[in-house]
Amino acid sequence: MSTATANRQDCIKNCQQCQTMCADQLTSHCLVEGGEHLQQEHVQLMLDCIAACKACIDFMSRNSEYHAFYCNACAEVCKACADNCEKVGDMDSCVACCRKCEQSCSAMAAASLNA
Template identity: 70%
Template sequence: MSTATASMKECLQNCQECQTTCADMLTSHCLSEGGDHVEQTHVKLMLDCIAACAACVDFMSRNIDHHALYCRACAEICKACADSCDKVGNMDKCVECCRKCHESCSSMAA
């Protein structure tokens, strides 16, 4: 990945952090909290966010030209996930990393 730009490396790190944070929060926090934390739409958004971040990591780590397409989708999904986590409450860690990922993916998709 020596040809990757600094912004791409930052985005890759943000996607990795978001992927692992959301997976951890879903399995260790949401499942034990129950209620709104395990509501179907919220869980699906978290799973979509995890998958979108993983796809971005995959494409950016190979420095593929099409990574911008994945970053655009990832940005939208991360924003939706952040909004859902914020609404559910007590998920500040997820909200923060999703918003950070949204910002960096948006800049890669431009």
Template identity: 50%
Template sequence: MPVSVILPIMGRSSGNFFGRDSLIMSLPIMPMERAMSDDLELEDCIDACDDCASICLESLTGHCLPAGGKHVEPRHVILMLDCVDLCRTTADFMRRGSPNHARLCAACADICDACAESCAKLDDMEECVEACRDCAESCREMASAAA
């Protein structure tokens, strides 16, 4: 939904902040809460990304690091951090209504699948595996719907 914005042009003094030297623009500004709250699939995907990011980070710091061993192998830790960051970024793209969100959703699905596979090989990582699989499925649907 476009919103009209009045921007003063700097460097000119008309004596009136919103006078003739102002620029009126229509910008597609989306609400911060949710850019497209009427789209349930988008909402579900944002929630899945947020959940996955939180659960992966929580699993990494609360379980993997204290457990040590295979839980802290560099490939696994880097993959989990990639998953956290990409899930957060993908959710942000969807929240602001970016036309590029489908590309990020496709990448997010791939990273979440890889993270789920890595976590499934380790003990006590079921919650992370489930969150990653749910997010991957939701992101895959979002990416294919936009294609």
């Protein structure tokens, strides 16, 4: 397996974990906690992160020549989601997962756009 393929597989895995973590946290944590966890901005960012990760996975899985654009967008959404989850508080696992996905997608986008 080439380094590019290994990096793509790692990025797909990180996106899958982030998508799953955000969905789980939204439904099993935020809905239970209420308050700031149900603020429109927070819920919107969680849903955006789930959707961005899903799209990114799809484009990378198909080896689309446009996957770098999706990785770049996913990294931005993951950063915004992590920042917001940090601000809301009591969402450390979500913050960590989003940051890991952000780093992975940023690296994937940079490597692909510079190739």
